[in-house]
Amino acid sequence: MTADPRAIKIGVLVPYTNTNLEPDMMLMRPEGVSLHFERLGDYDVDAIPGADQMARLGASDITETLRLICGVRPRAVLYGCTSATLTHGAGFDRDLSARIRERSGAVSLTAAGSVVAAIRALGATKIGFSSPYVGQINDQAVAFLADERIETVSRADIGRDLGNYGQGELSPDEVFDLAMRVNKPQVQAIVLSCTDMRSVEAVERIEAATGKPVVTSNQAMMFALCRALSLPRPKAAPGRIFDLL
Incomplete structure (x- = not known):
């Protein structure tokens, strides 16, 4: 019996103006995984994305965003903005990951942590x-x-x-x-x-x-996901890092 190619569902949170995270993750998608995206907001699309704006995004309330992505019952939730937590520091990044894990019941990985x-x-x-x-x-x-x-x-x-x-x-x-x-x-x-x-x-x-x-x-998030869920190396994922899986 052939394994279900969409058996493992992964939620990805994406800043709402981001146009490259989704195609990158689809390119690197491991066999047996489906990817589901929900967009993050709370920043000015017309402003230069400086430290204050990115810190505001990192500190924004994602309760509703998580509620929506949890509708697919994901095995993992990826927080797909690096600078939103870089601007707060390593402790904040770990705390955000823990809060996402607690609220979603899923494995939680951030871009910066990955x-x-x-x-x-x-x-x-x-x-x-x-x-x-x-x-x-x-x-x-x-x-x-x-x-x-x-x-x-x-x-x-x-x-x-x-x-x-x-x-x-x-x-x-x-x-x-x-x-x-x-x-x-x-x-x-x-x-x-x-x-x-x-x-x-x-x-x-x-x-x-x-x-x-x-x-x-994006590559680091996919590597961290594969390692966390013991997934096979994605065929199209580039870089030496995937030799470590």
Whole structure:
């Protein structure tokens, strides 16, 4: 008897202007899993997504969002915004994950927590950090990782303030160039943070060019999900991190 290809249901919470998390997760979807998305709001679509706005998103009430996604009876719920918890710190990220788990009864994984877990799984302690964020969020991200005993030895951003849609409109070639800017000799892994940046499409090219493993927000969430639920390696998931499953 053939196993049900949609037996395991996964809920994913997505910022409402994000256009790349859903296609990335569908690309990396493991066999036997169906993905179900619910959108998060409470930020100004026309404002530059700075630290205050992202912190507001992270602290927003997601009671109704969770009620809706729990309608599919998910085995796991993924919180798909990295900067929303990077701006609050590692303790807040762990607390949010615990609250989602308590309210949903499902395995709970955040983007930021998954990035940390992937870096640790690779055995890396020194990373290059690239993102499309404004400067203050990058400062907070470096502090977040430092709290988790991960040292950022080089970092790069896109060099201009991007709006909520601008982050998602960066091409994979621009993401590749951004990653190459942090490829210093002491870097053990390259981190591309942001669930709306088209990083997954650039992973294999970056790893081939640098000889170093790459961790992206969306890829890290899928890795953490597969590990948490003992799922098989997704056929289309890129990157050395999936060799560890």
